[in-house]
Amino acid sequence: MSCPPLLRRRPQDTDALGDLAHGRLHPVGEVAHEVAERIRRDDTFAQFVRFVLVGGSSTAVYALLFLSLQWLGYLPAHVVATVASTVLANEMHRRLTFRAEDRVGWLTAQIEAGGVSLFGLVATSVALRWLDATVGSAHPLLQITLVAAVTGFIGLIRFIALRWIFRPTGTPAAQ
Structure with missing residues (x-):
């Protein structure tokens, strides 16, 4: 009542x-x-905050997928979760972080950001393999923590690439 x-x-x-x-x-x-x-705003600080928020949310998607696909083994679960969360993050960065949906097409964004993400996939896969070789069957939360740490570093490189390297010509970067 x-x-x-x-x-x-x-x-x-x-x-x-x-x-x-x-x-x-x-x-x-x-x-x-x-x-x-x-x-x-569209200055560097605001874009970086949005980049971190998108990265955090896509990392949460990664973690959910990784945990739900553990039955495949850590590496297949990692690859599937990484690809799915990366495609989502690339689109959110295109639309929300950099507001580039009218300047950059979906496929172009996936190719440009996906190239940097491929480097991240290799780096996180190597890190997971190292963890498996040194610890054995590590707890999934430890695996996710390791991937998040490596991804955070790769994310910083990604932000720099998307912000200053892959911007369309003739479009000055906001200060």
């Missing part, structure tokens, strides 16, 4: 909702609004 006083409460009875009704934001909402406005 619902609490009767809550059913009778009007939005203006609460500070946060009442402020919203009058066009004012709660202090936490003001900070969130400022942060959102800051990362919507």
Whole structure:
């Protein structure tokens, strides 16, 4: 059963909702609004923040796929999870991080970013093979942690490549 006083409460009875009704934001909402406005810009810092957010979300997709495909063995699970999460990340970077969907086609983005990702796939596969050779059957969370660490480093290289090397000619990079 619902609490009767809550059913009778009007939005203006609460500070946060009442402020919203009058066009004012709660202090936490003001900070969130400022942060959102800051990362919507197209300067290097904002693009890097968006790059990290996309990278984090695609790493979460990788982890879910890797864990669900463990029955294939660590290497096949790693390859499938990497390819799927990379294609997703490339598209999100094209649309969200660099806002290049009108300048760069899907296939071009996959080829350009995929080349750097291929290097990452080789590096993470070598790291996983090293872990397997030294530790034996490592816990999947240790494997994911290793892949995330190597991927973080490769991600920095990827950001530099996508931001300054693979931008269309005639399009200056935002400072």
